[in-house]
Amino acid sequence: MAAIEKVCEMCGDYHGHAMYRYKYNHLQMCPKHRKDFRYKEAVLYLSTLEDNKFDYCLVVNDMTVQGNVNGQYFNTACTVNYSSVIRKMRRLLRCRKLNIVKTNIFCWHMCGQTLEAYINGK
């Protein structure tokens, strides 16, 4: 499992420990892909856990940035810095206002469903 966390979700390159730095409050991918996300429509799903920690998933519908994860970029590192994530996502997407959906999902495994289908089916 540890190896999967070090692989770029866009191109599949293996980055080892450098990925932790790339991924921190961001998405799991090499920095070179970030420009591809500019002006793309996306929704940031947040799931608040205990102790002010949260997981998040950026869902991008644009076909050019689906990566190897069907456009669903999860980060389940129990992040604490909420505002840093929002700031980084806004910068990534070059958007003034980020679409944010708050959820209470504690487990992000959705048995093959997309996140949107999972949430709408509840």
Ligand SMILES: [Zn+2]
């Ligand atoms: Zn990559």
